[in-house]
Amino acid sequence: MGRFWGEKYVSLESPIRCGDCFGGIPLYRLPATRDDEYGDIITWESDYKACDTLQMNCSTGERFGLSQLSKHDSSLAIRGREICNRITVTTGIPTYYYLLKSSGKGLKAEQARKCPSCKGEWLLQEPLHGLFNFQCDGCRLLSNIAWSVRSIG
Structure with missing residues (x-):
């Protein structure tokens, strides 16, 4: 299936998840990505969490x-x-x-979205792991129906 990259707000888990079970994959289980270490992943994750905190706090630096x-x-x-x-x-x-999508103009508009990178079709028939509504295999991107227009229930 593959792996997914992204991070949840306030998490101590690895940012890399298994495509089959969606469990976290510890970094030591992967080949080092640069200089026999994981510094690039760790600094990226820190920046991701900082950006997530800014947008979650809805004040300084939200946009x-x-x-x-x-x-x-x-x-x-x-x-x-x-x-x-x-x-x-x-x-x-x-x-x-993973690309976060927080707000949209309506469910139909969301479902009509194209991959932002290649402009191809990427809407899935069924959400992957109950979270991801979009998957582009060519660009290796995932996203969700905007949280603001998701139906609850």
Whole structure:
């Protein structure tokens, strides 16, 4: 299935998850991504959490944090996607990067969204792990229906 890349707000788990069971994969179980260590992953994760905190606190830097988490071409996403690519190359297992989608204009508009990178179709028939509504295998991106328009229940 592959691996997923992303992080939840306030978590001590690895940012890398198994594509089959969605459990965290400890970094020591992966080949080192740079200089025989995991410094690039650890610093990326720290930056991701900082951006997530900014957007969750909804005050200072909210737009910046949200932009970094939700845009495929933000500096945070570019670094994360490069790490995903290195993991894919060293393990042979496709590794996907998660893009947050917090607000949208309605469910139909959300379902019509295209992959932000290649503009291709990426809506899944069924949400993956109950979280991801979008998956682009070519760009190795995942996303969700905007939290603001999701139906509850």
